[in-house]
Amino acid sequence: MGRVEDLQIEETAGDAAVSGRDRMRAQIVEVAAGLLATGGRDAVSTRAVAAAAGTQAPTIYRLFGDKDGLLAAVLEYGFATYLAGKPPLDPTADPIADLRSGWELHIEFGLTNPALFLLMYADTQPGKRPAAAEAGLDILRTRIRNIAAAGRLRVDVDLAAEMVQAAGSGAVLALLAVPADQRDPRLPDAMFEAVITTITMDANSTDTSTTGTSTTGTNTARATRTAGVIAAANALQAHLPQLDELTDGERHLLDEWLTRITH
Amino acid sequence: MGRVEDLQIEETAGDAAVSGRDRMRAQIVEVAAGLLATGGRDAVSTRAVAAAAGTQAPTIYRLFGDKDGLLAAVLEYGFATYLAGKPPLDPTADPIADLRSGWELHIEFGLTNPALFLLMYADTQPGKRPAAAEAGLDILRTRIRNIAAAGRLRVDVDLAAEMVQAAGSGAVLALLAVPADQRDPRLPDAMFEAVITTITMDANSTDTSTTGTSTTGTNTARATRTAGVIAAANALQAHLPQLDELTDGERHLLDEWLTRITH
DNA sequence: ATTGAGAAGCTATCACTGTTAACACGATGA
């Protein structure tokens, strides 16, 4: 029998008694979040969490109802904690840049908290979406509404938000499904570019953007300039096995060059 | 600890014995697939599967190693079964239309088999992708390669395939996370539109236009393919001075090869 | 100050899970 919990009790002795329950609740959530982050979902068992928090399994059920309640609390806590560690919200200069920052927030959250991210978007039984996912969607919806307010949104806000969220979760899932050293770092940017050009329209027909922060304009300009080159390289690469005019060695070398061009 | 890795050794043992084993294996997989479809992931327990298949739990471990092996077999079976019930593959008229049909195949698979879909794309522990997911990606990659062969692909094949897959899984996940009557039916089409306009270019916006694909003739397929090769080589040669990715020597050598191809 | 009520701790337990060991049966191949 461990008498270790005396320390915690004395720690909270100065606080009000009502905070004892909240303290224990918070500690359980934090411990569970730690177990989830280090050991994945299977590491979060009621007994393991209770032991690490210095209590017993029934306490979890008294405070959270059941294990799903605990996981929901962990998800909410983890998401809120992550958001709290980030710039709370941008004022606003360019609404599309603001959306991009929200996008990057989501991507980074997924890549740094895979277990939480899976809980958030991929663990749900059909029909129910966790509150944290709804909160994330609200963040996107708010920023998209600013784009709409600027008169640059092509589709309705709800569809645009779902598209951004779907693109983000899909990109993160695709990245997570592959070893870290084999991930294509261009995927998130490419996905955002695809969605943003579909749901928005240019401010003017002429590119008046002077700030270098927006990579959209420069990338698009460069992309259209070299699109023909890349398309030609892709086409040649697709036909590579049929290039009887080249030797095996030449084909191999050409493949490397074309990959260098297209990537 | 599974000590059963001799699955492929007794392939040549006997006919009756092998068929008996395979029969049992197939029945277990089918039963497990049924349980997964009706009751979700939690309904697939070794005892439940064994009982429904008329055997005992240890049989599963002899045939599949462990439960993950069983689930992998179920996923493979479910995906293959779904594909078998669909038009096997299109010949080719418009490569983009072909990609769209592959896209719709994936979306429909996810919506009609949520549990399998989650197993495929959302259940993976970081770093490992199930074989069925790789197979699905290959379907997309093949069709995208046809777009590249037509000289209309803006980005490299791998990135394009990952984008399409990410957009598809993200869209399905977003749809599944919401009650069926609240789903926005425009989401999949909108996502495809976003991706396809980003990764491809219009047929007439490139100097490698392969309008010859519609030319008539007996050897149309092969003839147009070589025509596409030559067009791509010509386009690449025209843009040779802009290929900053290559050194002077490489550019010179590439020039010789392209000349050899086009002549 | 006593008391009563309710919250919390704690043990034991249930039904179930994945997984494995151990034994019995049957056919197969030498």
Added chain:
DNA sequence: TCATCGTGTTAACAGTGATAGCTTCTCAAT
């Protein structure tokens, strides 16, 4: 004929989520 190996079957082990029921403690009301 015999030894072997695949298979069927039972039993068991270690954990899991979840509850019941007991004990202890706190604290406001009397």
